[in-house]
Amino acid sequence: MPSSDVPDPAELLRQHGLQVTAQRIAVIRAVSAYPHGTVDDVAEAVHDDIGSISRQAVYDSVGMLAEKGLIRRIQPAGSPARYEDRVGDNHHHLICRTCDQMVDVDCAVGYTPCLTAADDFGYEIDEAEVIYWGRCPECMAADTQPVVQ
Amino acid sequence: MPSSDVPDPAELLRQHGLQVTAQRIAVIRAVSAYPHGTVDDVAEAVHDDIGSISRQAVYDSVGMLAEKGLIRRIQPAGSPARYEDRVGDNHHHLICRTCDQMVDVDCAVGYTPCLTAADDFGYEIDEAEVIYWGRCPECMAADTQPVVQ
DNA sequence: ACAAATATTGGAATAAGTCCAGAATTGATG
DNA sequence: CATCAATTCTGGACTTATTCCAATATTTGT
Structure with a gap:
């Protein structure tokens, strides 16, 4: 840039x-x-x-x-x-449960709120925060290494 | 019950x-x-x-x-x-930004992960945590009350 | 140059959570 | 029922994250 x-x-x-x-x-x-x-x-x-x-x-x-x-x-x-300085696109995050590594994930919609609640209880919703949790490739690889007996 | x-x-x-x-x-x-x-x-x-x-x-x-x-x-x-003891249904939460009141919101899918990331970066994703943020009816009403000068 | 408003400093304090040694409790066993 | 190993609880000390605060420094408008 x-x-x-x-x-x-x-x-x-x-x-x-x-x-x-x-x-x-x-x-x-x-x-x-x-x-x-x-x-x-x-x-x-x-x-x-x-x-x-x-x-x-x-x-x-x-x-x-x-x-x-x-x-x-x-x-x-x-x-x-x-x-983070990446603002305005409502991107989400994907985080590894093991090493806490975090990556940005594009929002399919691009603005908030990007999801509709099943029931909004009369609230004025301005954001649907989404965080994907899982394990990164490195931690998956490390976890499934054969255990040496 | x-x-x-x-x-x-x-x-x-x-x-x-x-x-x-x-x-x-x-x-x-x-x-x-x-x-x-x-x-x-x-x-x-x-x-x-x-x-x-x-x-x-x-x-x-x-x-x-x-x-x-x-x-x-x-x-x-x-x-x-x-x-909370409500487990197993992957419900989400809706939180008021002003008073922090929190209510449960049913998950449209009912199990994790309930969303698909645009790019999973090779991660093994086990959950899409969703939190809806906004203002509850009470705080909305209080906020829009006419200001007495 | 001056002054008001705002920001920064360098601590003290609070909130949330973890660590730890010793005491207490649980549950398996005889 | 007694015993004992393993686990859990207690009551603090400690760490991390954030806020509070008075005094000082800086910014900006005049």
């Missing part, structure tokens, strides 16, 4: 009424570089990028960015919150 | 090779009485039932019961782990 296609983080922040700070720019870059990263992953990447950042600032930044729709917050069962 | 239809917790435990203890029986009863309860909810219910139980014993019990398929562990984004 040509660098001209990568939106300027500072511009993104301004467009959404957010103050531009070095920390926020670094957080955006970190989330882009490491999809599905945790706050710790992001903090580490930011540390490598601009030298240092408080955990509070990471929490504040990802929270604000997610609220504005600039990044997406996901949190599969048993996981801390994770962040 | 006639009480004869309610499986005896002790018998359930024995059938699954688990030792029968007062704590485990009380945990099973608590999860049945309070679907979608957290460990704290269960501990409180058990406390009312048999007087006392350690948090560790609650964690151990629900963990073991879930492993054996006697109860189900769910953990929507932003929530601690929750437990």
Whole structure:
């Protein structure tokens, strides 16, 4: 992707009424570089990028960015919150139960909600979150290796 | 449901090779009485039932019961782990983003996985977890009340 | 340059879950 | 019924993830 296609983080922040700070720019870059990263992953990447950042600032930044729709917050069962910059296509995730590896899976519909509940109980449903669980090829291969007696 | 239809917790435990203890029986009863309860909810219910139980014993019990398929562990984004005794029908959940109220939604298929990923990446998929997010009727009504200036 | 508003810092605190040694209980066995 | 091994429970300590908070720093508009 040509660098001209990568939106300027500072511009993104301004467009959404957010103050531009070095920390926020670094957080955006970190989330882009490491999809599905945790706050710790992001903090580490930011540390490598601009030298240092408080955990509070990471929490504040990802929270604000997610609220504005600039990044997406996901949190599969048993996981801390994770962040990705692939937004707007309602893609799903496929996660290995053994090694926790996660891959993106396109949504057949492409927007929310992509499923209809059998009964909506009068709720105004805005999203059908889908997570596919299973085992990745590597863990399947490792699991079925013959046991040496 | 006639009480004869309610499986005896002790018998359930024995059938699954688990030792029968007062704590485990009380945990099973608590999860049945309070679907979608957290460990704290269960501990409180058990406390009312048999007087006392350690948090560790609650964690151990629900963990073991879930492993054996006697109860189900769910953990929507932003929530601690929750437990329910409605197992085997792959039902989904509908959660209010405002008040966190959760209701069960029947699965159109009734067994896992109930959806097919656009690309399975060679994974062996055993479940498509679906969570519907939105706002419940009460929160919708409260939100659209005219603002008195 | 200045000042208000916002953001960051660096801790303290809370919530959720795990680890652990010792005590208690369960259930098989004789 | 007594005994004992295995398992479970207890009551803390500990870890991870996230939030709270006062003081300080930075951004941005004037």
